[in-house]
Amino acid sequence: MVYLQKALARNPRVDFLVELVQMVSGLLLVVFLWTHMLFVAAIWLGVGAFNALAHFMDQYRLLPATVVFLVLVFCAHIGAVIRRVPRQWQEQKIVWRHAKLIRHADTWSWLFQAVTGAAILALAIVHMAVVSYAGINAGLSSMRVHDGFLAFYAALLLLSEYHASVGLYRVFVKWGWVRRSSLKRVLGAISVLTVAIGAITLGIFYSLGAQA
Amino acid sequence: MARELTFRIFRFNPDQPDVKPRLQDYRLTEEPGMTLFVVLNKLREEQDPSLRFDFVCRAAICGSCGMLVNGRPTLACKTLTKDLPAVTTLMPLPVFKLLGDLSVDTGVWFREMSLRTEAWIHTDQVFDPNAEEERMDNAVALQIYEAERCIECGCCIGGCATANIKPEFIGAAGVNRVARFMLDPRDKRSDAEYFEVVGTEEGVFGCVGLMACDDNCPVGIPLRDQLAYVRRKMAAAGWKLRRRAPAARA
Structure with a gap:
């Protein structure tokens, strides 16, 4: 069916391109998330290793570069996914009622995707502002984690790992190739692993903060 | 008891x-x-x-x-x-x-979907009632049959969150239907022409991958595979469209 607005807005590729932006930005964010996880886990090797890595990133301006990268990719991802979030109250009511009605796990996980995405956005803005303002070193991090920010970081860790895992699952489901059941198993295992790495890292920072 | x-x-x-x-x-x-x-x-x-x-x-x-x-x-x-x-x-x-x-009433919905996906063989070949029927490769015939098994019960559409909020979305039944014609060598539509039909938010790119269709198809059509097949084909077609865009606009 074609009507005026559709005829005027005719760029047949636009839906495909937005879909592509959503996927590519999402994948980049996952790569970032896991790299971030490994870099922060440098604290496992000790305060010296962590500070050396932080210093290296500072020296080559990798920190501001990362912030710019993140802002761009975040904006692209949000811009692309926002079209999928049921916006109107009417639509919201329908999707929640529908998920309850058909009792389908993958439908629920999609609703959580929107909720966790919004929460991650709020938390990540705070996190990036704090880190950009204060800089990175083990002393500051351990102080933050010990003095009140532990719940904040634990929430950010769980939310982002969940969101990344479900997002990756959807990408593979949509494009095919891998069996859904094996996909769930592998991604589940990766999520448990990354959350465990993050939790141990937080634990180390907390104990360092307690010693200080 | x-x-x-x-x-x-x-x-x-x-x-x-x-x-x-x-x-x-x-x-x-x-x-x-x-x-x-x-x-x-x-x-x-x-x-x-x-x-x-x-x-x-x-x-x-x-x-x-x-x-x-x-x-x-x-x-x-x-x-x-x-x-x-x-x-x-x-x-x-x-x-x-x-x-x-x-x-x-599933009939009205499916009729509308059939019209929008132009679910018939597009060919300029004139039908000759006296000629022997063209033969089809058995493997292709079986692939087409897999999609043809759809009985239009509407379970994939009823279970789909996207179809619940977007009346224009053709859903798994629609995409599966298009897949059937894509596989059929008698249908002369090019990928670019198919892109017009399903390369949009109302077509395969409107699918958010919740897979309630795949989980609930009562006759067990591998709807996830059909969706992914059409998605990959349409992505390739959409990618190629770029190069011909100026000519197409003229």
Whole structure:
């Protein structure tokens, strides 16, 4: 069916391109998330290793570069996914009622995707502002984690790992190739692993903060 | 010992909008080999002649009896009561026009989808009634048959969150239909022409991958594979469109 607005807005590729932006930005964010996880886990090797890595990133301006990268990719991802979030109250009511009605796990996980995405956005803005303002070193991090920010970081860790895992699952489901059941198993295992790495890292920072 | 089963059935008559939609309980004794087809007909015959539901073939061929059985979109005729708990809720399929109680009109939706996906062989070859029928490779024929098995029951559409909020979305049934014609060597449509039909938010790129269709197809069509096949094909077509864009615009 074609009507005026559709005829005027005719760029047949636009839906495909937005879909592509959503996927590519999402994948980049996952790569970032896991790299971030490994870099922060440098604290496992000790305060010296962590500070050396932080210093290296500072020296080559990798920190501001990362912030710019993140802002761009975040904006692209949000811009692309926002079209999928049921916006109107009417639509919201329908999707929640529908998920309850058909009792389908993958439908629920999609609703959580929107909720966790919004929460991650709020938390990540705070996190990036704090880190950009204060800089990175083990002393500051351990102080933050010990003095009140532990719940904040634990929430950010769980939310982002969940969101990344479900997002990756959807990408593979949509494009095919891998069996859904094996996909769930592998991604589940990766999520448990990354959350465990993050939790141990937080634990180390907390104990360092307690010693200080 | 035969179980006493309770069926909590959605009641609503659109011709009597003053009477609010409600769930009504019916009770009956389970029998060996009982299906929901038997249950509903027994209830209508013995307890409530006003109960509305659809059945034709009672053998999972006609696709008339799609409904939500404890929330799950499936065919009532294929559902055995021995697989159900003591209390079962029956609701009509969402998305489709509600005719009353469990009865919905899937026909209008599927006709509209067939028109929008142009679900017929596009060819400029003139039909010669005297010529021998063209032969088709068996492997291709089997692939086409896989998609053709769709009985248009609408379970994939009723279960789809996107179809529930976007009436224009053609859903898994629509994409599966397009896949069938893409595979058919007699259909002369180019990928760019298919892109016009399904390369949009109303087509395959509107799918968010919730896979309620794949999980609930009563005849077991691999809908996820069909969706992914069309998506990959349309992505390739969309990618190539770029180079020809200036010419196409002229």
